[in-house]
Amino acid sequence: MASSRQSPPRDHLLATASRLFYNDGINRVGVDRVLQEAGVTRATLYRHFAGKEALVVAYLEREDKVIQALWKEGLDRAVSADHALELAIEGIADDAYRHHTRGCPFIKAAGEYPDPESPVRQLINKHRAWFHAELRRLLAEAGRDDVDGRAEILAMLRDALMVGCFLDDPDVTRRTFVRAARRVAGLR
Amino acid sequence: MASSRQSPPRDHLLATASRLFYNDGINRVGVDRVLQEAGVTRATLYRHFAGKEALVVAYLEREDKVIQALWKEGLDRAVSADHALELAIEGIADDAYRHHTRGCPFIKAAGEYPDPESPVRQLINKHRAWFHAELRRLLAEAGRDDVDGRAEILAMLRDALMVGCFLDDPDVTRRTFVRAARRVAGLR
DNA sequence: GGTTAGAGAAAGAACGGTCGTTCTCTCTGA
DNA sequence: TCAGAGAGAACGACCGTTCTTTCTCTAACC
Numbered sequence: 001m002a003s004s005r006q007s008p009p010r011d012h013l014l015a016t017a018s019r020l021f022y023n024d025g026i027n028r029v030g031v032d033r034v035l036q037e038a039g040v041t042r043a044t045l046y047r048h049f050a051g052k053e054a055l056v057v058a059y060l061e062r063e064d065k066v067i068q069a070l071w072k073e074g075l076d077r078a079v080s081a082d083h084a085l086e087l088a089i090e091g092i093a094d095d096a097y098r099h100h101t102r103g104c105p106f107i108k109a110a111g112e113y114p115d116p117e118s119p120v121r122q123l124i125n126k127h128r129a130w131f132h133a134e135l136r137r138l139l140a141e142a143g144r145d146d147v148d149g150r151a152e153i154l155a156m157l158r159d160a161l162m163v164g165c166f167l168d169d170p171d172v173t174r175r176t177f178v179r180a181a182r183r184v185a186g187l188r
Numbered sequence: 189m190a191s192s193r194q195s196p197p198r199d200h201l202l203a204t205a206s207r208l209f210y211n212d213g214i215n216r217v218g219v220d221r222v223l224q225e226a227g228v229t230r231a232t233l234y235r236h237f238a239g240k241e242a243l244v245v246a247y248l249e250r251e252d253k254v255i256q257a258l259w260k261e262g263l264d265r266a267v268s269a270d271h272a273l274e275l276a277i278e279g280i281a282d283d284a285y286r287h288h289t290r291g292c293p294f295i296k297a298a299g300e301y302p303d304p305e306s307p308v309r310q311l312i313n314k315h316r317a318w319f320h321a322e323l324r325r326l327l328a329e330a331g332r333d334d335v336d337g338r339a340e341i342l343a344m345l346r347d348a349l350m351v352g353c354f355l356d357d358p359d360v361t362r363r364t365f366v367r368a369a370r371r372v373a374g375l376r
Numbered sequence: 377g378g379t380t381a382g383a384g385a386a387a388g389a390a391c392g393g394t395c396g397t398t399c400t401c402t403c404t405g406a
Numbered sequence: 407t408c409a410g411a412g413a414g415a416a417c418g419a420c421c422g423t424t425c426t427t428t429c430t431c432t433a434a435c436c
Contacts, residue, residue: 030395111299180344230386
């Protein structure tokens, strides 16, 4: 367990792999391409990761961590429970519109890993459960009724936002999402 | 142009490829596996299709045709414009809940084909444009205001339904979709 | 009418390339 | 001196594709 976490070559490798996996699809990107673009050699990859699937899991874990960090950071500015809901909706919209313009990394990965028992799919389930729970928490703290129903549809709107910013008009999709999400969240 | 359309081996091959591509992901399924499960030989594949990408395009074209046929068939039973909206929403929910339980074939394919200019992506755009247009048509025929806005959010709800029936609880997702979609469509 | 030449489709061997992985060798620094 | 990391060759397996061979059915000719 010498180099399991936080080593510069590992981080660089993971960042490169993440970019390639997200942009081109996991199954389309071979380890050779990751190594070439990262400028490291095979031995480096297999020293830090057990194999390609471990690299994929690390990629999604990294996405999960970044998203959770941005989420918490964004909500720190909230001055009220209603304001937290507003910030959450704007933050989700910004993320899809500006950064995740090629769809949701988790939804995409699920499409490439058909086995529901695989570590990849379990990680995806964990991430989605976290997001649902966060939405329920924000809605409950704002005193809304039907917390479960509202959270469910907000989560669905986020999935749709990700798809729409990828495949349809990002501006229209974003505007539609914000309008609908605010209504569901009981804002305005 | 002897065997361009409607030949049994071609149809059987395409049906097998469609099932495998949809269930396991296009890039995960090699032609060997398609051939083996279809019980045909390589020569048969390359006689009817130019290559794997042509097979993928044919798979999505087939999905597109089936969906459009089901859509039209379902709407034929409508006795009014409002009833058509109801049938459309129920039909979409049924399709995701019963048949397309592993996500939307087009959204999944888009994730595996990063080049927006590729024939695959163009076909996906065409299908999505058709669906948006159909929603606008139904809403306009029912005399609703803000046809574009309503159609946009209905289309988004359908994308979310597909994702949710794949990765979350299908029952909850379906119920949430129908409730929200009926409200957006101005029903009840 | 029987035979055979020819076209079309199927069978499967084989191609070069890439997949993910493992190996050996060399270098480096303590 | 020696453990550990990097470099790169090499592995078997599979990728999508092409090739040659075999089979079959048709049609024309004797």
